[in-house]
Structure formats: C-alpha cells, structure tokens
Amino acid sequence: MISIRNVHKSFGMQKVLDGLDLDIPDGKITAIIGPSGEGKSVLLKHLIGLLQPDSGAVEVDGESIIDVRRSELNRIREKFGMLFQNVALFDSMTVFENVAFPLEEKTSLSKEEIRGKVLSALEDVGLKNIENKFPDELSGGMKKRVGLARAVVLNPKIILFDEPTTGLDPIIKRAIHQLIKDTHAKFGFTAVIVSHEIPEIFDVAQNVAMLFRGKILQYGTSDDIKNSDHPAVRQFISGSLDGPIQMI
Amino acid sequence: MVQALGHLTIGIVRDLGRTGWFLLYSLYMIVRRPGSFVHVLKQLRFIGTKSLFVIVLTGAFTGMVLGLQGYYTLTKFGSEGMLGTAVALSLIRELGPVLTALMVTGRAGSAITAEIGIMRITEQIDALETMALDPFKYLVTPKFIAAMISLPLLCAIFDVIGIYGGWLVGVKLLGVNPGAYFYEMEKSVVWRDVYSGFVKSFSFGVIIAWIGCYKGYYAGHGAEGVSKATTESVVLTSVIILVWDYFLTSVLL
Ligand SMILES: Nc1ncnc2c1ncn2[C@@H]1O[C@H](COP(=O)(O)OP(=O)(O)OP(=O)(O)O)[C@@H](O)[C@H]1O
Ligand SMILES: [Mg+2]
Numbered sequence: 001m002i003s004i005r006n007v008h009k010s011f012g013m014q015k016v017l018d019g020l021d022l023d024i025p026d027g028k029i030t031a032i033i034g035p036s037g038e039g040k041s042v043l044l045k046h047l048i049g050l051l052q053p054d055s056g057a058v059e060v061d062g063e064s065i066i067d068v069r070r071s072e073l074n075r076i077r078e079k080f081g082m083l084f085q086n087v088a089l090f091d092s093m094t095v096f097e098n099v100a101f102p103l104e105e106k107t108s109l110s111k112e113e114i115r116g117k118v119l120s121a122l123e124d125v126g127l128k129n130i131e132n133k134f135p136d137e138l139s140g141g142m143k144k145r146v147g148l149a150r151a152v153v154l155n156p157k158i159i160l161f162d163e164p165t166t167g168l169d170p171i172i173k174r175a176i177h178q179l180i181k182d183t184h185a186k187f188g189f190t191a192v193i194v195s196h197e198i199p200e201i202f203d204v205a206q207n208v209a210m211l212f213r214g215k216i217l218q219y220g221t222s223d224d225i226k227n228s229d230h231p232a233v234r235q236f237i238s239g240s241l242d243g244p245i246q247m248i
Numbered sequence: 249m250v251q252a253l254g255h256l257t258i259g260i261v262r263d264l265g266r267t268g269w270f271l272l273y274s275l276y277m278i279v280r281r282p283g284s285f286v287h288v289l290k291q292l293r294f295i296g297t298k299s300l301f302v303i304v305l306t307g308a309f310t311g312m313v314l315g316l317q318g319y320y321t322l323t324k325f326g327s328e329g330m331l332g333t334a335v336a337l338s339l340i341r342e343l344g345p346v347l348t349a350l351m352v353t354g355r356a357g358s359a360i361t362a363e364i365g366i367m368r369i370t371e372q373i374d375a376l377e378t379m380a381l382d383p384f385k386y387l388v389t390p391k392f393i394a395a396m397i398s399l400p401l402l403c404a405i406f407d408v409i410g411i412y413g414g415w416l417v418g419v420k421l422l423g424v425n426p427g428a429y430f431y432e433m434e435k436s437v438v439w440r441d442v443y444s445g446f447v448k449s450f451s452f453g454v455i456i457a458w459i460g461c462y463k464g465y466y467a468g469h470g471a472e473g474v475s476k477a478t479t480e481s482v483v484l485t486s487v488i489i490l491v492w493d494y495f496l497t498s499v500l501l
Pocket of ligand 1: 011035036037038039041
C-alpha cells in the first residue's frame with residue numbers, strides 16, 4: 001500500500017499540492033484524474049521519491065520514502081516501474097537497448113533470455129521490427145509504447161503510468177488498456193494510472209481519485225466516481241464548460 | 249540592497265558547497281562502484297582516442313613555435329645548443345599539460361556537459377533514478393575514470409610530438425646541431441619534471457570531468473539552459489585549470 005498523508009508541495013509561490021491525502025491499495029488499479037496542470041504528474045513523482053514534499057508523509061508498504069538514505073530509497077524503488085508523461089527514453093540507445101537496459105542492470109539473465117523478454121514485451125505493445133531504431137526515429141505513439149514496455153519488463157510490484165495512452169489512436173488505445181487489464185489480471189501488480197481517458201479509464205481502473213486544487217476532491221470505486229453527484233466531478237467527467245472548474 | 253547581497257552570498261556559498269560535494273561524491277563513487285568496464289571504454293574512446301588528432305596537431309605546432317622562439321632567444325646568448333632543453337622543459341613542465349587540458353576541454357568537456365544536460369532536461373536522469381540506478385555510476389564515474397587515464401597519456405603524446413616539432417624547426421630548418429639538441433635535453437630533463445607534468449595532467453583530467461559533469465547535471469531549463477551550461481562549463485574549466493596550474497607549479501617547483 002502507498003499512503004500519502006497531508007502532503008504539501010509548492011514551486012516558488014505556486015502551491016501545487018495542498019494537504020493531499022490518498023491511500024493506494026495493493027493489487028488494484030487506481031486512476032488519478034483531474035484538470036490539466038493540477039499536479040497529477042507532480043503527485044506521481046512523489047510516490048517514487050523523485051520529488052520530495054515540503055511537508056507531509058509518503059509511505060510505501062509502511063516505509064517512509066521522505067528524507068531517507070539513498071540506498072534505502074533505492075531498495076524501495078526496486079518495487080517500482082514508471083512510465084513518464086514525456087516517456088524519457090534513453091535517446092542514445094536503440095529501442096532494444098532501452099527495454100533491455102533494466103534487465104541487464106537488474107537481473108543476471110543470459111543475452112538470449114534478455115532478447116526473448118525484450119522482443120515479447122515489445123510485441124505485447126504492438127511493436128515489431130523497430131528494435132534497432134533510435135527513439136528520435138519513432139512516432140510519438142510508438143515512443144509511448146516503448147516506454148510502456150520498458151516500465152513493465154521487470155514485472156514490478158507497483159507500476160506508475162503517467163498518461164499511458166495520450167496521443168495514441170483509438171485502436172491502439174483500446175489495445176493498451178486491454179494489455180494493462182490482462183497483465184494486471186495475470187500478475188496482480190499495483191498500478192497508478194494518471195489518465196485523461198474518460199470514460200474508458202473507468203473500465204480499466206477499480207478505484208478513481210479526482211485531483212483538484214491540490215487535494216483529492218473525491219476518491220472511490222469507478223462506479224462511485226462515474227455516478228458522482230459532486231458538481232466539479234460531474235462537470236469534469238462530462239467535459240462541460242459550465243460549473244465550478246473554470247478555465248482562465 | 250543588503251537583502252539582495254545576502255541572497256547573492258547564500259547563493260554563491262550554496263553553489264560552492266554543491267560543486268564541492270559533487271566532486272567528493274564522484275570520487276567516492278569511483279572507489280565504491282566504478283561502473284561497468286564497457287562504459288569506461290566508451291568514454292576512453294570519446295575523451296581519449298578521438299582527441300588524438302587534435303593533440304598531435306597542436307603538439308606539433310606548439311613544438312615548432314617553441315623551436316622558433318627558443319632559437320631566436322638563445323642565439324642572443326650564443327647558446328642555441330640548449331634549444332632541446334628549452335623546448336623539452338617548457339613542454340613537459342608547462343605547455344604540454346595545460347594545452348592538452350585546454351584542447352580536451354574544448355572538445356570533450358563541452359560535449360560532456362551537453363550530453364548530461366540534455367539527459368537532465370528530458371528526464372532521462374530521473375528515469376535512471378526510478379529504476380533504482382545511481383546516475384553517477386552510469387554518467388559520471390566512467391567519464392572521471394576515462395579523463396584521469398586519457399589526460400596524462402594525451403599529454404605524453406603532446407610532449408613527444410612537440411619535442412620533434414622543435415627538432416624539425418631547430419635542427420632541420422635553422423641548423424642547430426642535432427646531437428646537441430637531444431644530448432642537452434637528456435642531460436637536463438629530470439624525473440621530477442616528468443612527474444610534475446604527470447601530476448598536472450592527471451589533476452586537469454579530474455577538473456575537466458568534474459566541471460563538465462557538474463554543469464550538465466544541474467543544467468537549467470530547456471535548450472537555452474543546456475547551451476548556457478555548456479558555455480559556463482568550458483569557461484569555468486579553463487579558468488580553474490589555469491589557476492590550479494599556477495598553484496601546482498608553485499608547490500611542485
Ligand atoms: N519542476 C517544476 N518546477 C516548477 N513548477 C512545476 C514543476 N513541475 C510542475 N510544476 C507546476 O506544477 C503544476 C502541476 O503540474 P503537473 O505536471 O503535475 O500537472 P498535471 O496535472 O500532470 O497536468 P497534465 O494533465 O497537463 O499533465 C503546473 O502548474 C506546473 O507548472
Ligand atoms: Mg501530467
């Protein structure tokens with residue numbers, strides 16, 4: 001379980017997280033939704049210690065990841081896989097090397113075994129015959145899928161996805177959602193997905209949290225959120241221009 | 249005004265602290281986890297092998313100009329037989345280490361900063377961290393080790409080429425006695441000279457890797473941040489090399 005208690009985070013004068021509380025249960029897919037620029041990516045980076053809160057607590061399986069030694073943090077990070085919003089592939093490595101990298105560094109598998117795993121991970125995300133290309137030779141959607149393959153290739157216990165399907169065509173988007181559901185059914189990892197895919201995400205995630213104004217506005221099962229009577233949540237889900245969420 | 253001054257001071261002190269910490273942590277990591285051999289080899293190729301051409305070229309011309317200038321000065325005292333000594337000592341003690349370091353700074357120091365800086369702004373360093381991998385092990389220590397090995401070797405090549413450059417001009421062009429050129433050199437160059445050149449170029453290697461990596465690691469925002477970091481890296485490295493050179497010379501003399 002990942003638990004976040006009363007987390008505050010500001011960048012200069014700008015307050016992004018304002019006393020946020022959230023418990024992410026083991027073995028479930030939890031989605032984080034909310035307007036653009038509200039701090040979803042910032043929240044996700046707190047879960048893996050890439051950002052440290054100004055105050056508050058973040059615990060992974062009961063262990064704090066705030067102000068801990070680097071070796072301690074790395075031990076906890078072994079549980080994680082992460083897909084960044086802008087993917088962050090290693091741009092001087094080929095696609096193959098990118099996906100193979102965690103396997104080479106973290107396991108003692110043979111070259112052959114690594115090759116098999118990488119190719120099957122790439123195939124799972126619908127990529128074939130691009131292993132020798134470099135990231136800058138791929139389309140945005142292809143990069144996203146390579147990032148996805150790299151994030152899951154070690155079978156981590158917890159996977160953080162920052163907008164895994166943004167920029168993908170409708171068919172691939174559905175395939176990726178299906179892939180996440182299938183592998184989740186198979187391995188039972190804990191997943192946190194930041195997503196703008198409404199309504200599809202309700203079908204993928206068991207729990208949904210809506211982030212708004214630095215706090216979790218509402219948190220519940222997919223059905224709870226889908227049928228919410230909270231005005232801001234309703235407005236966000238329906239994509240209406242009228243309501244408490246105002247674009248400036 | 250006072251407040252602004254205070255902020256500036258705090259900023260400078262914090263920067264200095266961070267820079268110093270960066271060096272200490274890098275050296276600690278070299279001892280603890282030097283990174284894979286392949287990474288070091290790659291960097292050796294980049295910092296060392298690929299600098300060879302420019303080092304040979306600059307070494308030759310530096311030696312040749314030393315031959316000319318030295319001849320001009322020494323004939324005034326009628327002791328052009330000492331030309332070999334003059335060329336060799338200037339090269340081994342001073343010009344070899346410093347010019348090699350400055351050339352490598354321009355070629356590899358800037359590239360190190362740009363590479364790490366781009367990895368920083370595109371979150372590739374964060375990606376390494378999320379994989380529970382220490383970025384220093386992959387990006388920083390291999391460059392340190394490669395620079396520490398390459399610089400003394402490049403410097404030695406620079407010295408040898410330079411000495412033959414001086415010979416070419418002095419002996420072949422200006423007619424200094426060829427026996428005297430090498431004989432006088434052999435007589436007056438002592439182990440201590442070579443040693444001080446080695447210490448210098450080794451420590452210049454550390455400086456190049458240190459500032460190059462540091463500036464990239466803390467690059468600012470976007471393309472402009474990286475370009476600024478690269479410029480600062482080259483300027484700062486060159487300045488530190490010259491200042492450190494003065495200091496070392498006064499200690500080692
Ligand atoms: N490193 C940073 N430095 C300064 N401000 C930042 C930084 N990272 C994020 N912010 C600010 O924090 C706020 C939240 O950013 P974040 O990326 O978390 O938004 P988001 O909810 O993920 O949006 P989107 O759905 O568009 O991805 C933004 O206003 C952004 O300007
Ligand atoms: Mg985001």
